[in-house]
Amino acid sequence: MRNVFTKPHLAHFHWLQQRLSAFFLLPLSYWLFMFAERCLHANYSEMLTWLHSPMNKYGLIAWFLLVCYHGALGIQVVFEDYILRSRQRLAIWSANTFFIGLALCAVLFLVQI
């Protein structure tokens, strides 16, 4: 375990980021479910009140950012295992663009509210 921290290698670093993001996503899921519950049942002003609380707004933004990061890391591994090497770069680049785009949109929308 110590080697992972003291001798950084690209694959180890990827592994570590995947695990750390997963670990921090566990508690952050709370905001996802609170958000989902309000999307289904709260009226508009209740939704705004909930989102105007900094704790909720930044909790949800943190969830979106971290989940996009975790997703990009995960999809990269899937593509490395299932897509021919000649097409891997393009596939991974596309996936990263997708996740960066989603993260940016999520932050832009939530900050505005």
Added chain:
Amino acid sequence: MPHNRPISPHLQIYRLPLTGLISISHRLTGVLLSIGLLGLVFVAMQITLGEENFNQIQLALNTLPMKIVIIGFVYALMFHLCHGVRHLIWDAGRTFSREKLTYYARIELVISASLTLFIARELM
């Protein structure tokens, strides 16, 4: 770096044991959840656009087909989460014997289903 990494695993060739099925489902749910993220960002956009848009999206989310999609998303997330926790336990070097692998695979399925039921009841 030599370009000799194999494309793997060949799912159509091997009959996978329960642990293998769960492992590939972990990946599959990861991909599906990523697609589901699009929906969440779309809902966030509708909130930004104003009350009318929010009311419309809320109406759509409360229809039966969308409720089924939402419960599917929750199950995929709970399954992915439970298997992810097991990866964290594996990373600590524990529960690698064959019996334990199958035992915890079953536990994982039960816990993810229970969590989904609990959350679905709270959400719906």
